[in-house]
Amino acid sequence: MRALLHGSIARINCTDQLHRSLVLGRPPKLSSPVPSPGYNNLVCTFVYIFSAGLFAKLTYGILIYPHFFSPLRHIPGPKCISIWNGQFPTIHRQPSGQPHIKWMDEVPNDGLIRYLAFCNADRVFPTSPKLLQEVMHTKGYIFQKAPIVRRSIGKMFGMHGMLFSEGEQHKVQRRHMLPAFSYRHLRDLIPNFWEKSINLNKVMENDLRTRQDADTQKQIGMVVEISQWLNRATLDIIGSAGFGYEFNCINNNDESNELAQAYRKVFQPVSKGVQLQRVVFQYLPDWLIKLIPSKRRKESAEAIEMVKGMCMRMVREKKREYETEGKAGQKGLREIDILSLVTKDSPFTEEEMRDQLMTFLAAGHETTASALTWALFLLSQNPEIQSRLRAEIRSQIPSPTSTATPAVPLEDYLDTLPYLRNVTNEVFRFFPPVPMTLRMAGEDTTLGRHYIPKGTIVMISPWAINRSKKVWGPRADVFDPDRWEAYKEGKEGASNYDFMTFLHGPRSCIGKDFSRLEFKALLAALVGKFEFNEVLDKNGRRKELVIKSGITSRPENGLPLWVRSLDGW
Numbered sequence: 001m002r003a004l005l006h007g008s009i010a011r012i013n014c015t016d017q018l019h020r021s022l023v024l025g026r027p028p029k030l031s032s033p034v035p036s037p038g039y040n041n042l043v044c045t046f047v048y049i050f051s052a053g054l055f056a057k058l059t060y061g062i063l064i065y066p067h068f069f070s071p072l073r074h075i076p077g078p079k080c081i082s083i084w085n086g087q088f089p090t091i092h093r094q095p096s097g098q099p100h101i102k103w104m105d106e107v108p109n110d111g112l113i114r115y116l117a118f119c120n121a122d123r124v125f126p127t128s129p130k131l132l133q134e135v136m137h138t139k140g141y142i143f144q145k146a147p148i149v150r151r152s153i154g155k156m157f158g159m160h161g162m163l164f165s166e167g168e169q170h171k172v173q174r175r176h177m178l179p180a181f182s183y184r185h186l187r188d189l190i191p192n193f194w195e196k197s198i199n200l201n202k203v204m205e206n207d208l209r210t211r212q213d214a215d216t217q218k219q220i221g222m223v224v225e226i227s228q229w230l231n232r233a234t235l236d237i238i239g240s241a242g243f244g245y246e247f248n249c250i251n252n253n254d255e256s257n258e259l260a261q262a263y264r265k266v267f268q269p270v271s272k273g274v275q276l277q278r279v280v281f282q283y284l285p286d287w288l289i290k291l292i293p294s295k296r297r298k299e300s301a302e303a304i305e306m307v308k309g310m311c312m313r314m315v316r317e318k319k320r321e322y323e324t325e326g327k328a329g330q331k332g333l334r335e336i337d338i339l340s341l342v343t344k345d346s347p348f349t350e351e352e353m354r355d356q357l358m359t360f361l362a363a364g365h366e367t368t369a370s371a372l373t374w375a376l377f378l379l380s381q382n383p384e385i386q387s388r389l390r391a392e393i394r395s396q397i398p399s400p401t402s403t404a405t406p407a408v409p410l411e412d413y414l415d416t417l418p419y420l421r422n423v424t425n426e427v428f429r430f431f432p433p434v435p436m437t438l439r440m441a442g443e444d445t446t447l448g449r450h451y452i453p454k455g456t457i458v459m460i461s462p463w464a465i466n467r468s469k470k471v472w473g474p475r476a477d478v479f480d481p482d483r484w485e486a487y488k489e490g491k492e493g494a495s496n497y498d499f500m501t502f503l504h505g506p507r508s509c510i511g512k513d514f515s516r517l518e519f520k521a522l523l524a525a526l527v528g529k530f531e532f533n534e535v536l537d538k539n540g541r542r543k544e545l546v547i548k549s550g551i552t553s554r555p556e557n558g559l560p561l562w563v564r565s566l567d568g569w
């Protein structure tokens with residue numbers, strides 16, 4: 001009653017002041033109503049109950065459930081190093097997948113390991129070919145893309161693109177796009193890959209010469225941050241071979257190329273602090289995250305808008321082309337490139353078409369650039385492997401500068417050069433550009449003999465499987481292209497699931513053959529023409545390599561290498 005009375009007095013005061021200010025023409029001075037003690041008590045009680053509820057929920061969810069009630073608790077796993085944060089401190093300190101190698105080799109298990117991640121969230125990690133096959137193949141559509149992944153990279157890769165579609169929708173999309181990845185079509189793209197590779201060589205050589213002249217007047221090579229060149233080259237290749245578009249990233253440096261810049265902002269490796277922030281943000285609603293100011297997020301959002309706009313323009317231009325040139329399409333070409341398939345007679349809405357392009361653009365350039373970065377890093381550390389590769393390339397592939405018509409076109413043999421093939425396989429094994437990915441059980445199911453409740457997050461780690469001593473023997477952590485003589489493209493290994501770089505099954509990488517050919521063309525052109533050496537510190541010692549895992553794994557601060565142009569090819 002007192003509360004009510006108090007409230008009405010406050011309201012009367014307010015109206016009174018308003019009336020007076022209207023009459024006198026002054027702005028009203030509203031006195032804030034004084035909350036009654038009853039109201040205060042109510043609020044306090046609510047806050048207490050809410051806090052107690054939250055505390056109980058967190059205590060149960062973080063401290064009790066994972067240790068005593070989780071149906072996954074009997075699956076073997078590493079000992080928790082934190083009572084509330086499981087293995088997270090170890091995972092956070094090391095590159096993605098690194099702790100998993102140790103667990104795989106040291107924790108006795110029947111193909112499945114369970115560990116606790118941030119705030120003791122359950123994770124299962126399949127280690128045997130049989131269970132990997134279940135997750136990726138037999139139950140490929142039950143184990144769906146984890147919402148955490150969708151949330152963190154969905155906007156850049158296109159929410160409605162193939163990477164994030166599920167079930168029937170995914171099957172339709174994948175079937176529709178397959179012709180663009182048939183081996184016959186990819187073989188026809190080799191001259192295009194080669195042309196771009198030669199262009200990269202030319203521009204890099206000019207750049208080396210110009211800068212050398214200014215600095216030393218000598219042709220002794222110079223330090224180059226190599227990864228940005230590789231990103232520009234793979235962007236040009238996906239643009240031209242995939243979409244029939246010339247992005248011209250190789251010819252224009254990063255600063256003058258909006259597209260290269262946009263991707264650099266989104267994909268640049270992040271510090272441990274930002275990684276931790278991202279983990280925490282997974283648990284916060286979008287509206288709350290938007291309220292927290294962040295320069296990096298703002299830049300990423302702008303970059304995403306730029307890419308979105310560009311993909312939409314490509315879709316609309318191509319559609320207009322079909323409308324004006326009729327169904328046969330441009331000059332009657334066999335149009336099975338990515339952009340044509342996405343836009344012509346396609347089952348996609350315009351938004352889906354745009355997202356499909358975003359998927360192929362992002363997935364199709366960053367990964368191959370990361371693989372090439374690692375290739376040059378490994379070759380710079382292993383000069384004898386580099387020389388052997390160069391000898392094969394120079395003896396088999398005519399110099400890009402020669403004007404003579406080659407006796408056999410490159411597309412007939414690029415894919416079969418034995419040492420180039422072994423080096424390619426070994427780089428992909430040793431540094432898988434996508435070190436890990438997550439799936440979520442879409443329904444209650446099983447893995448082997450283990451019950452897996454709906455919502456369980458499954459960690460798939462190409463990094464761990466590709467480097468496990470259990471799988472690859474005691475020399476698993478040695479970079480040795482010759483091991484592929486025995487494995488012969490993975491076919492003579494114990495199982496396909498030993499090599500996980502592109503995953504397997506219906507959700508495996510659709511672009512794996514595209515990227516292999518592109519990788520071989522770029523690597524052959526680069527190693528044929530240039531020598532790559534590591535940059536040592538001032539005491540002549542090897543610098544410690546810090547691997548940053550963002551969407552792909554990359555060396556921290558790019559990869560500076562000592563590059564020298566060689567004569568005779």
Ligand code: HEM
Nearest residue numbers: 162163363364367368371433434437502507509510511515
């Ligand atoms: C070295 C280069 C590459 C690597 C290591 C790689 C790796 C992968 C991996 C691991 C996935 C599965 C991701 C997941 O499910 O979480 C994937 C999916 C995909 N990749 Fe690649 N990729 C490479 C190059 C390419 C290229 C060149 C293209 C296109 C031209 C491409 C297009 C795609 C697409 C569309 C998907 C989604 C497939 C689906 O869900 O059905 N990738 N890639």
